[in-house]
Amino acid sequence: GENVEQHPSTLSVQEGDSAVIKCTYSDSASNYFPWYKQELGKGPQLIIDIRSNVGEKKDQRIAVTLNKTAKHFSLHITETQPEDSAVYFCAASKGSGFQKLVFGTGTRLLVSP
Amino acid sequence: EAQVTQNPRYLITVTGKKLTVTCSQNMNHEYMSWYRQDPGLGLRQIYYSMNVEVTDKGDVPEGYKVSRKEKRNFPLILESPSPNQTSLYFCASSSRGGAGYTFGSGTRLTVV
Numbered sequence: 001g002e003n004v005e006q007h008p009s010t011l012s013v014q015e016g017d018s019a020v021i022k023c024t025y026s027d028s029a030s031n032y033f034p035w036y037k038q039e040l041g042k043g044p045q046l047i048i049d050i051r052s053n054v055g056e057k058k059d060q061r062i063a064v065t066l067n068k069t070a071k072h073f074s075l076h077i078t079e080t081q082p083e084d085s086a087v088y089f090c091a092a093s094k095g096s097g098f099q100k101l102v103f104g105t106g107t108r109l110l111v112s113p
Numbered sequence: 114e115a116q117v118t119q120n121p122r123y124l125i126t127v128t129g130k131k132l133t134v135t136c137s138q139n140m141n142h143e144y145m146s147w148y149r150q151d152p153g154l155g156l157r158q159i160y161y162s163m164n165v166e167v168t169d170k171g172d173v174p175e176g177y178k179v180s181r182k183e184k185r186n187f188p189l190i191l192e193s194p195s196p197n198q199t200s201l202y203f204c205a206s207s208s209r210g211g212a213g214y215t216f217g218s219g220t221r222l223t224v225v
Binding site: 001006034036041042043044045046049089091099100101102103104105106 | 169218
């Protein structure tokens, strides 16, 4: 089955710096790659996703890149702010419905003022 | 407000005592899923459902049951809970085509 590896497990940056979180997946048939943000005491919330027919997607300060050949995808956060502090999860899925979603182990991002 | 509602939020129970965690969504989503979250392991899928009466195993289904008799509800049943099922559980739903799962707020279960 699919296996998703995520690095680093923790990441500390200064406010205003950029943060990059990387994930690799094992199943070349995977075609949907969402990123979730989990704040303390809450459920994960979808922040951005990308499908395999696209190489990059941006939404304000957040961007995701996908390299299908290397089977890895990354989350980029620019101009980080303290409210970006949270745990971030990458995930991968395949098929038409994407209902069977496999998650990475998470990255705890700490943005210091 | 569009949401996924889980109950209870917190539950402490004893080994072997059957329990049910309820999950309901008001978005008319076809897909629903249960995940457990454990430190260092991320989120692991227990079961998922593609529609009423259609369910399938995720990666860690042992010790759990689910049912999908109505589109909005997807309860998680632990018929004989054991301490290794102590975890944080999340229910999630999504529309056909995978716009991304919407997660509930979680149920923290402790089995002693």
